[in-house]
Amino acid sequence: MRLLEAFRGTAMRLPNRIAMAPMTRGRADDLTGVPHPLTAEYYAQRASAGLIVSEGVWVSHAGKSGPGIPGLATERQAEAWSAVTDAVHAEGGRIYAQLWHAGRVSHPGVIGRTPVAPSAVRQAGRIFSADGWTDTVEPRALGEEEIGEVVQDFAKAARRAVEAGFDGVELHGANGYLIQEFLARNTNRRTDRYGGSVAARLAFPLEVVAAVAEQIGAARVALRISPGNPENDIVEDDGKEVYSRLLTELRRYELAYLHVIDTPDGEVLSHLRPLWLGPLVANLRSGEPTSRAEGESLIEAGLADVVAFGRLFIANPDLPVRFALGAPLAEADHDVYYGARLDGYTDFPPFEPDSAKFACSARS
Known part of the structure; x- marks a missing residue:
């Protein structure tokens, strides 16, 4: 099985090709942003993944998206994350912190102020805040x-991540949050050096990558993108040119x-894979969790x-x-996916086969 083969990249060595995708779980202390004490156990239970990417942090x-x-x-947050990374490493795992700024995908009920974005363009739909589902608000354009x-907030967080024991960081440039908001024309209507042309819209993401790489070294930096993903009211009508x-x-x-x-049709991967010479992690988005067969197919196809x-790791820590x-x-x-409740967090047991019954089914 290709998924179980070791992977050796220029900067990353993994015992298998199965990554745990970043998944918001919403269990942190809402006032302090400090991870719950059970967070260490949660990630350590899943340390058999070749790579764990933490929930968005x-x-x-101002970049917080929800409760x-x-x-x-x-420093208090970093100290709590140190316990998480220690627990993962004790189980032989590797973990990257996903660094996140939600941009306009936030609410005064979450951050106590108007959200910021490249331009003052309101997101369609509703958003979940401390008071439940509520209407979105028009963001304030960043100066x-x-x-x-x-940019420096990302760099400082990356430094804290490494000091807290993370093996690296993944910059969240996907799903309609701040980095992608700068890339898309419908959310970036600026006329200064950060908007307009493709080159100008790339300026902020590239500045973030450069600043973070300077802080912790490029070999510890990854980037997540979702070209053409309409999540959070993103429209990318020139996405092929932008991402190329x-x-x-x-x-x-x-x-x-x-x-x-x-998406499962692999159109984006087919376009981008020839353009990217380094290691590539694929994440399919669909109504159903990615299956083992789909994962095998992506590797076999060279994509x-x-x-x-993602979702399979919630109930299947192993x-x-x-x-x-x-x-x-x-x-x-x-x-049990989200929220302060602790059931459905660390209480999913590992697989324990009934030896005789399982032996028969495994051979069939």
């Missing part, structure tokens, strides 16, 4: 000086990996080196073992 309070999201902007401050240019610009760095979100699995054994997969109720 805000780089500044219970942890941060990496204070040029403020953009530089946000982005990958061309990124060639000056030997990043740890590129994390690409695509990915590593495949990220997912690589279950794949290896052909064992049945447990399912988690959607009600």
